[in-house]
Amino acid sequence: ETQKETLGFQTEVKQLLNLMIHSLYSNKEIFLRELISNASDAAEKLRFEALSNGELYENDGDLKIHVKYDETAKTVTIEDNGIGMSRDDVVDHLGTIAKSGTANFLSQLTGDKAKDNQLIGQFGVGFYSAFIVANQVDVYTRRAGADVAEGVHWSSKGEGEFTIATVEKAGRGTQIVLHLKDGEEEFANGQRLRTLVRKYSDHISMPVVMQKEAPLGSEDDEEAQAVVEEEETVNSATALWTRNKGDISDEEYGEFYKHISHDFGDALTWGHNRVEGNLEYTSLLYVPENAPYDLWNREAPRGLKLYIQRVFIMDQADQFLPLYLRFIKGVVDSNNLSLNVSREILQQDPSVDKLRSALTKRVLDMLTKLGKNDPEKYRKFWNAFGSVIKEGPAEDYTNRDKITKLLRFASTHEDNPDTLVSLEEYVSRMQEGQEKIYYITAENYNTAKNSPHLEIFRKKGIEVLLMTERVDEWMMSHLFDFDGKSFQDVTKGELELGDADSEEEKKAQEEAAKEAESLVERLKERLEERVSEVRVTHRLTDSPACLVLNAYDMGAQMRQIMEAAGQ
Numbered sequence: 001e002t003q004k005e006t007l008g009f010q011t012e013v014k015q016l017l018n019l020m021i022h023s024l025y026s027n028k029e030i031f032l033r034e035l036i037s038n039a040s041d042a043a044e045k046l047r048f049e050a051l052s053n054g055e056l057y058e059n060d061g062d063l064k065i066h067v068k069y070d071e072t073a074k075t076v077t078i079e080d081n082g083i084g085m086s087r088d089d090v091v092d093h094l095g096t097i098a099k100s101g102t103a104n105f106l107s108q109l110t111g112d113k114a115k116d117n118q119l120i121g122q123f124g125v126g127f128y129s130a131f132i133v134a135n136q137v138d139v140y141t142r143r144a145g146a147d148v149a150e151g152v153h154w155s156s157k158g159e160g161e162f163t164i165a166t167v168e169k170a171g172r173g174t175q176i177v178l179h180l181k182d183g184e185e186e187f188a189n190g191q192r193l194r195t196l197v198r199k200y201s202d203h204i205s206m207p208v209v210m211q212k213e214a215p216l217g218s219e220d221d222e223e224a225q226a227v228v229e230e231e232e233t234v235n236s237a238t239a240l241w242t243r244n245k246g247d248i249s250d251e252e253y254g255e256f257y258k259h260i261s262h263d264f265g266d267a268l269t270w271g272h273n274r275v276e277g278n279l280e281y282t283s284l285l286y287v288p289e290n291a292p293y294d295l296w297n298r299e300a301p302r303g304l305k306l307y308i309q310r311v312f313i314m315d316q317a318d319q320f321l322p323l324y325l326r327f328i329k330g331v332v333d334s335n336n337l338s339l340n341v342s343r344e345i346l347q348q349d350p351s352v353d354k355l356r357s358a359l360t361k362r363v364l365d366m367l368t369k370l371g372k373n374d375p376e377k378y379r380k381f382w383n384a385f386g387s388v389i390k391e392g393p394a395e396d397y398t399n400r401d402k403i404t405k406l407l408r409f410a411s412t413h414e415d416n417p418d419t420l421v422s423l424e425e426y427v428s429r430m431q432e433g434q435e436k437i438y439y440i441t442a443e444n445y446n447t448a449k450n451s452p453h454l455e456i457f458r459k460k461g462i463e464v465l466l467m468t469e470r471v472d473e474w475m476m477s478h479l480f481d482f483d484g485k486s487f488q489d490v491t492k493g494e495l496e497l498g499d500a501d502s503e504e505e506k507k508a509q510e511e512a513a514k515e516a517e518s519l520v521e522r523l524k525e526r527l528e529e530r531v532s533e534v535r536v537t538h539r540l541t542d543s544p545a546c547l548v549l550n551a552y553d554m555g556a557q558m559r560q561i562m563e564a565a566g567q
C-alpha cells in the first residue's frame, strides 16, 4: 500500500453512524440489501457509460455481483465488477454525506428511538449500514478504465475516521469486506445469506452469485467437494418491471420500492403498466407511505429512474412528472428514446412530453382509484402529500378536474377536523337551488369553525368547506368551478343565499333593516375610512357584526403572507 492517509469522517457521518448502529439494530440484516443495491447501481452505471466507451468493459462484459463468506475469519464479502471508484470518489462517497439538507435532518432527531428510527428510514441508510454488523469494513475498488495500479483501499472501524491507500487491483469494480462483530457470526453462513438475497434482492436485474454448497455431511466426499467450486445465481436476476404483473408478489414490489427509492419505509400503493403502440413504455410508479424529510426543499432530488430498452440511463429524471407529483418514485423504461440521450437531449425530445403527460395521468388515476377503493390508505396519502397536491391546480391546467377530485377538506357537515370530504361528496349533498360551493379559509380549524360568517349557513343547513392550510387560499385563486358549480368564499361579497325562507321572514328582515338605519349611519361616521361600507346583514344569527371582504379583495390569509413577505 502506498500514499496511505488517515482522514476523519464528516461530522454528519459520525452522527449518522452512531444513530444507525443503535437504532437500526433490530433490523440489522438490511445491510446486505443496501450493499447489493449499491453494487447493482454500480453495474448499471458502468453499462451506461460503456454505451459510449466500450473500453470500460476491459474485456469483461459479464456483469455480476458476488456474495462470499468465511466462517472462520467471520467475514462477509460483497463484490461487483461495476463502475468502481477513484480515490477522490472514495473520499467523497465513503467519508461524507452528499445529500442536501443533511444537517437539518440531523437536527430533527430527538433521541426518541421510535421517532428517530422513522426519520432515519426516510433519510436512507446506504453504505454506512455495514457498520450495524461489522466492526471493521474494508473496501477495495478501482474505477473502470483506470490503471491496475490505481486501486484504492479504504478501511474503517466506523469510529470517526478511516484510512485510505493506493493499491493494485486487477479487476475493476468494488469489493467490500465486512469483519463481523462478535455476536453477528450468523451472517457468515451460506443458508442465511441465500435467504437474505432472495428476500431483499431477488428483483435486482444483475445476477447475485454464490458458490454452491456441499450437501451436509459430505465433507469427505470428493465429488461433492467439486460441486462447491461451481457458482450459482441466487436471485431471479430479471428487472422486476419487465415481468408480468400476475407473477409479482406484493413483497417483491415492496422490496423493489426500497431498492429504487432508497427509502427505508414502505410504499403505500403502486401502479405497474406496460403500454404498446406509438408510445411504448413500461412504468412502475410508487406512492410512498411517508413524506421524505426534504419534501419542501426545492433543490431536493426528485424524479424517476429512467431506463431505455432495459438499460439504466439516469436517476432522478425529473422531466417525466410535474412538480406537484414530486413525491412519486419509480421506473420508466421507454422504447421511444434513443440510447445515447443526455439530460439536455431529453429536454428537446418530443416523446418526453408525451411520456410526461401519460405518466401524469397514470399517477392521477392511481390516486383516484386509491381514494375510491381504500379510504383509509388514501387518508394516509392525503396527510403526507395533500399539501403538495394542492400545488396542482395552478401548475397543471389540463388535469385540473382530476386533481380537484383528489382534494379533501374539513367541512361543517361533520364538524370534526378528522373527517375530510371530497368535492364530489359536497356536491352530492348540495341543497335544492344551491348553486355554489361555499368555503372559508382560516388559520386553523377552530377559527374556521367558529367564524361568524358561518352562522347563516348553519341556520340554513348549507355545508361549508373549512380550509385551514396556508396554500388553500392561493390554490382557490386557481380553481373556478367544480362540476359546473363555482366556488364562493363566504367572507367575500354578497352571498345570494336565495330568497328569505318565507314572506314573513322577508318582512321581518326589511323591518330590522329600517330599525338599524340610524345605527348604520353612526357606525359609518365612526369608522370613516377604515371600512368601505356598513350594511345590515342577515347572514349572522348570533354575532352582532362581522367583517366582510369585497368580492375581489385579497383574503385574510393571503394578506398575511404578503405582509410577512414585506409587501
Ligand code: ADP
Residues within 6 Å of the ligand: 034, 038, 039, 042, 080, 082, 083, 084, 085, 093, 094, 124, 125, 126, 127, 128, 173, 174, 262
Ligand atoms: P446511495 O446509494 O443512496 O447513493 P450509499 O450510502 O448507499 O448512498 O452510497 C454512497 C455512494 O457511494 C454511492 O452513491 C456511490 O457513489 C458510492 N458507492 C457505494 N457503493 C459502491 C459500489 N459498490 N460501487 C461504486 N460506488 C459505490
Ligand code: MG
Residues within 6 Å of the ligand: 034, 037, 038, 126, 127, 262
Ligand atoms: Mg445505496
